[in-house]
Amino acid sequence: MARKTWLSPRRRSVVAALTAFAAVALTACGGGASDTVGGSGADGSGGTLNLYAYAVPKPGFDKVVVEFNKTEQGKGVVVNGAYGASGDQSRKVKDGAAADIVNFSVEPDITRLVDAGLVDESWNADATKGIPFGSVVAIVVRKGNPKGIKDWDDLLKPGIEVVTPNPFSSGSAKWNLLAPYAAKSEGGKNPQAGLDYLSQLVSKEHVKVQPKSGREATETFLQGTGDVLLSYENEAIFSERNGDPIEHIVPPVTFKIENPVAVLKSSKNQEKAVAFRDFLYTAEGQKAWASAGFRPVDPQVAADFGSDFPTPQKLWTIADLGGWQTVDKELFTPNTGSVAVIYDKATR
Amino acid sequence: MVTESSTAGIGSTPAPGDTKDTGPRGNWSWLRVTGSVGPLGIATAVLWLSIIVLLPLAALTVASFDEGWSGFWNAVTAPAALDSLRITVLVSVVVAVINVVMGTLIAWVLVRDDFPGKGIVNGLIDLPFALPTIVASIVLLSLYGPQSPIDIHLNATQPGLIVALAFVTLPFVVRSVQPVLIEADREVEQAALSLGADNWTTFRRIVLPTLGPAIISGGGLAFARAIGEYGSVVLIGGAIPRETEMASQYIQKQIEIDRPLNAAAVSVALLAISFASLLVLRLLAERSVRKEQESR
Numbered sequence: 001m002a003r004k005t006w007l008s009p010r011r012r013s014v015v016a017a018l019t020a021f022a023a024v025a026l027t028a029c030g031g032g033a034s035d036t037v038g039g040s041g042a043d044g045s046g047g048t049l050n051l052y053a054y055a056v057p058k059p060g061f062d063k064v065v066v067e068f069n070k071t072e073q074g075k076g077v078v079v080n081g082a083y084g085a086s087g088d089q090s091r092k093v094k095d096g097a098a099a100d101i102v103n104f105s106v107e108p109d110i111t112r113l114v115d116a117g118l119v120d121e122s123w124n125a126d127a128t129k130g131i132p133f134g135s136v137v138a139i140v141v142r143k144g145n146p147k148g149i150k151d152w153d154d155l156l157k158p159g160i161e162v163v164t165p166n167p168f169s170s171g172s173a174k175w176n177l178l179a180p181y182a183a184k185s186e187g188g189k190n191p192q193a194g195l196d197y198l199s200q201l202v203s204k205e206h207v208k209v210q211p212k213s214g215r216e217a218t219e220t221f222l223q224g225t226g227d228v229l230l231s232y233e234n235e236a237i238f239s240e241r242n243g244d245p246i247e248h249i250v251p252p253v254t255f256k257i258e259n260p261v262a263v264l265k266s267s268k269n270q271e272k273a274v275a276f277r278d279f280l281y282t283a284e285g286q287k288a289w290a291s292a293g294f295r296p297v298d299p300q301v302a303a304d305f306g307s308d309f310p311t312p313q314k315l316w317t318i319a320d321l322g323g324w325q326t327v328d329k330e331l332f333t334p335n336t337g338s339v340a341v342i343y344d345k346a347t348r
Numbered sequence: 349m350v351t352e353s354s355t356a357g358i359g360s361t362p363a364p365g366d367t368k369d370t371g372p373r374g375n376w377s378w379l380r381v382t383g384s385v386g387p388l389g390i391a392t393a394v395l396w397l398s399i400i401v402l403l404p405l406a407a408l409t410v411a412s413f414d415e416g417w418s419g420f421w422n423a424v425t426a427p428a429a430l431d432s433l434r435i436t437v438l439v440s441v442v443v444a445v446i447n448v449v450m451g452t453l454i455a456w457v458l459v460r461d462d463f464p465g466k467g468i469v470n471g472l473i474d475l476p477f478a479l480p481t482i483v484a485s486i487v488l489l490s491l492y493g494p495q496s497p498i499d500i501h502l503n504a505t506q507p508g509l510i511v512a513l514a515f516v517t518l519p520f521v522v523r524s525v526q527p528v529l530i531e532a533d534r535e536v537e538q539a540a541l542s543l544g545a546d547n548w549t550t551f552r553r554i555v556l557p558t559l560g561p562a563i564i565s566g567g568g569l570a571f572a573r574a575i576g577e578y579g580s581v582v583l584i585g586g587a588i589p590r591e592t593e594m595a596s597q598y599i600q601k602q603i604e605i606d607r608p609l610n611a612a613a614v615s616v617a618l619l620a621i622s623f624a625s626l627l628v629l630r631l632l633a634e635r636s637v638r639k640e641q642e643s644r
Contacts, residue, residue, distance in 0.1 A: 208589070
């Protein structure tokens with residue numbers, strides 16, 4: 001160590017620390033999974049609501065909460081949203097996460113909480129069955145549709161790689177699999193035809209990745225994996241409006257997605273939680289959902305936004321297949337449900 | 349590891365059942381407590397270790413045998429689980445080897461050479477280790493991801509995994525070799541050179557034996573860290589089953605799809621691998637220390 005460096009040891013460590021700090025400051029720009037939605041002058045004076053929701057309705061809630069804060073009831077109410085895979089979120093709440101209001105992708109995720117005594121049994125007894133908004137299953141492709149995908153059969157062409165999440169953690173995945181199942185089985189009249197299609201679809205040739213939620217599936221697709229993404233129409237609309245290089249197709253025969261909302265019995269802020277839930281059904285709430293790309297349940301608002309939401313030739317619903325209880329038991333129960341077995345066999 | 353000392357320390361008590369006055373190499377000598385801490389200190393250490401390490405590990409192992417041995421075996425030998433373990437070990441071995449070569453080189457440069465900005469480089473070595481691993485993942489994704497500014501796309505590939513793991517395990521070998529290199533006796537090297545050995549021979553016969561234990565332990569730590577790594581690979585790895593899904597990601601997925609048994613079983617398998625690698629490491633280190641002592 002004969003030669004002197006231009007930095008004394010002490011200055012050296014300062015420089016090193018500064019370099020490290022700069023590097024961290026430059027790279028630290030990832031948002032958390034949980035955040036306050038809206039943030040429009042809500043100061044918490046009206047209390048705080050903890051919302052546990054599935055992965056993709058965040059853009060909708062961001063708009064809805066702003067509108068809610070403008071109302072008498074919702075003044076100063078802060079809504080803390082936590083978003084994740086529907087089944088995963090439902091299990092978290094069941095295991096004791098402090099939620100006031102929940103919004104899952106599929107009804108069985110709420111039923112789990114009803115069985116655990118956390119949600120009132122009459123949560124879906126109202127006219128809209130606890131469903132303030134919904135969507136349809138859409139096929140998302142790269143911009144310009146280079147593979148010429150138009151309908152369900154095109155997904156089985158050799159070498160087409162499809163991105164769809166894992167049905168054991170994601171509600172989105174269940175809808176995505178139900179859509180071609182209903183289309184091929186004529187709404188469940190010929191279950192084998194539907195299952196045959198799914199066996200081919202979830203084979204290693206077409207479905208290679210198993211993202212945990214609808215949002216993660218979108219991210220995976222945007223990062224360059226796969227030729228086709230099965231997704232909620234609202235997720236595709238949101239992504240397109242973001243300027244991502246994709247486009248979506250609503251296939252001629254597809255499936256109606258219905259996303260339920262419920263208030264927890266154990267909510268410490270019951271009154272506000274109920275007010276927030278009820279607001280989702282008002283004209284303002286419905287308009288906010290529609291402008292975020294979700295299909296509203298209010299016929300008047302739906303008519304106003306008709307151009308955004310093309311009507312498919314045939315839209316199967318969960319009721320056509322006998323309701324969620326039947327579908328979940330017959331198709332999605334781990335180890336026994338027919339779709340579950342197919343998926344397990346393909347991904348073992 | 350309680351080292352044997354021939355003189356019994358203060359507060360050493362004969363172990364229960366130690367009635368015969370056996371010598372230091374007797375039947376029960378391994379039970380004898382030596383040193384200046386005494387049983388209370390050892391009890392505290394064992395209790396703390398139990399609360400922090402042993403009991404949780406035991407609980408996990410019990411959970412993984414919820415459905416008996418066959419349930420455990422099925423969970424671990426599911427093709428996807430086996431593949432994730434295989435990929436994890438394979439990638440970690442490659443990362444450890446890269447670290448051994450590059451880490452030794454970097455340590456060499458930092459100790460033996462002098463150049464402007466050396467202090468900064470020295471400070472930067474620890475940065476990948478100090479960064480939150482998820483940040484490491486974002487950093488690498490922004491450079492090697494789909495929108496790569498230099499047109500290198502490693503997203504969702506095994507090279508991507510290797511780069512991510514090499515990034516977070518960089519300091520291990522460097523920091524374990526550096527002090528040994530600083531202490532190393534340069535006169536021996538000079539003597540070898542003056543006797544006509546070329547650089548490579550000198551390095552192989554003189555330097556490497558000295559650095560060996562440090563390199564092995566650094567490489568082993570890097571390997572152990574790599575097999576359990578989650579945050580750094582979560583974004584760039586892509587988690588493609590059978591291709592780039594690491595065991596840690598497989599475990600996370602099993603939790604998310606509500607199969608805790610599979611998660612626990614694969615966790616135990618992963619622990620066994622870490623444990624075995626650390627054990628091998630210890631044995632190697634002890635052997636080289638013994639050889640070192642014998643050669644003196």
